[in-house]
Amino acid sequence: MTTRHLLVLTILALCGLAFVAPSPTHVPQDLKPPSELALLMRNMASFMDTAKSHTVRGIDRPPYPEQFKKMKTATPTEGMVEHEVFDPFADFFLTTLDSYYKAKKKDRVQRYNALVQACANCHMQVCPGPLVRIKKMYVPLPEPIPTKKN
Numbered sequence: 001m002t003t004r005h006l007l008v009l010t011i012l013a014l015c016g017l018a019f020v021a022p023s024p025t026h027v028p029q030d031l032k033p034p035s036e037l038a039l040l041m042r043n044m045a046s047f048m049d050t051a052k053s054h055t056v057r058g059i060d061r062p063p064y065p066e067q068f069k070k071m072k073t074a075t076p077t078e079g080m081v082e083h084e085v086f087d088p089f090a091d092f093f094l095t096t097l098d099s100y101y102k103a104k105k106k107d108r109v110q111r112y113n114a115l116v117q118a119c120a121n122c123h124m125q126v127c128p129g130p131l132v133r134i135k136k137m138y139v140p141l142p143e144p145i146p147t148k149k150n
């Protein structure tokens with residue numbers, strides 16, 4: 001094979017890739033781009049999915065998600081956040097996050113579920129839409145062994 005052949009093949013391969021790769025100009029867009037807070041919430045939801053699968057499989061927690069501390073300052077969708085209502089729930093969530101990271105191994109499932117509860121508490125008050133998704137984040141605890149009375 002000559003160098004020229006190789007060159008032609010390389011160009012064909014590159015063009016082929018270019019055809020396969022989706023062009024960014026054709027990606028459908030929402031009418032309004034999501035707010036900074038909405039994007040942060042999406043990260044929080046995928047963090048919880050990862051944390052759940054780690055919990056279920058007995059793997060250590062994912063790295064501490066520092067960016068969640070921006071909750072109270074991230075710009076929300078207009079009209080979505082009243083800080084008087086939102087901020088105490090946000091503080092509670094962040095405290096619960098810290099106790100999940102401080103928890104001993106034996107307490108981690110419970111602390112993880114408390115974190116899901118902290119998501120749900122705020123959502124019940126301010127934005128019920130994602131509750132369906134949030135409720136699926138709980139890790140079921142084993143049934144308590146029935147104890148004999150008397």
Ligand code: HEC
Nearest residue numbers: 035037038041044045076077080086089090093119122130
């Ligand atoms: C302090 C209140 C509060 C807490 C705690 C909270 N959220 Fe939210 N969440 C909101 C608000 C308000 C919005 C709407 C944000 C906007 O549109 O700007 C939202 C939006 C969302 C969305 C929709 C994002 C989108 O695509 O528009 C998801 C999913 C979500 N939250 C999941 C979670 C999860 C999972 C947790 C816990 C890890 C959590 N939230 C904790 C208040 C909260």
